[in-house]
Amino acid sequence: xxxxxxxxxxxxSFLFASKSGEERVAVYIVREHKRGRSLSxxxxxxxxxxxxxxxxxxxxxxRPEVIHALGDDIVAEQVQTLEKT
Numbered sequence: 001x002x003x004x005x006x007x008x009x010x011x012x013s014f015l016f017a018s019k020s021g022e023e024r025v026a027v028y029i030v031r032e033h034k035r036g037r038s039l040s041x042x043x044x045x046x047x048x049x050x051x052x053x054x055x056x057x058x059x060x061x062x063r064p065e066v067i068h069a070l071g072d073d074i075v076a077e078q079v080q081t082l083e084k085t
Contacts, residue, residue: 030069
């Protein structure tokens, strides 16, 4: 009941709320991937699993900043592999 009354007092409070769980997970995935961990390893972390459902993880992976960060690393790996041959 308390949540309802606080919402009714300030219905736009969500605009000023701190980062959502999905946003924190997105930041975590990008950071851990840049540290050299594979995406599957990062997605299996308890940090990710405890904060997001499968559907939420799918939404996180559709975020432009996540796609950009993971995509850039994958492209760089491919370029390095091609240069070695």
